[in-house]
Amino acid sequence: MSTDQEAPELQVETENQAINEEPADETGLTVEHEPTIDELRELLAQAEKKAQDNWDKAVRAQAEMENLKRRTQRDLENAHKYALDSFARDLLPVLDSLELGLQAISGDSPEVEKFRVGSELTIKQFESVFAKFNIAVVNPLGQPFNAEQHQAMAMQAVEGAEPNSVVNVFQKGYLLNGRLLRPAMVLVAKAAEKPAADASVIDAVAAPVANEAVDPAINQKQA
Secondary structure: OOHHHHHHHHHHHHHHHHHOOEOOOOOOOOOOOOOHHHHHHHHHHHHHHHHHHHHHHHHHHHHHHHHHHHHHHHHHHHHHHHOOOHHHHHHHHHHHHHHHHHHHHOOOOHHHHHHHHHHHHHHHHOOOOOHHOEEEOOOOOEOOOOOOOEEEEEEEOOOOOOOOOOEEEEEEEEEEOOOOEEEEEEEEEEEHHHHHHHHHHHHHHHHEEEEEEEEHHHHHHHH
């Protein structure tokens, strides 16, 4: 076969290959399929949804971090404010013993007077230290009963006392930075019971009425 006959066959094969290949742009790169408007809208919707999901996650993470920060700050503040809680509770019985001992002191001898002065000075030192660390006493004598700070040991009718008021304090209570360390043990006044009506007065009033109702004939004869 001559060269002239082979040339047309090569030309036909080259054209067929060109038809089967994807079109190329000016740079020689293959031109991809251009998306339609609907496909672009779908891609945009997916991108917006993904962006919104990521935004929601970021907002929730930020909110959780803020909550954690506030809780941590509150825990630290409470730890500083109430660090002496257990220690203060252990000191209260010591102060109670000093006050009870001072109340039990009797006599006017120099030794007794020295002991009294020493006990009073020690109690004042306790009170000064308590005030320094915001430990407040709860001594509600004459005040209305408060269930959050007082523990009622008994109720009793007391003449001249307002009902539900504290008429005696058996043991003082204490607060640490406003939080209850120990409730005050108190006696609470109750309303006086109304006395029962005099039975003799009731009988005297009821007897004539009863006689008239039971035996009207006697009343007619008397008339």
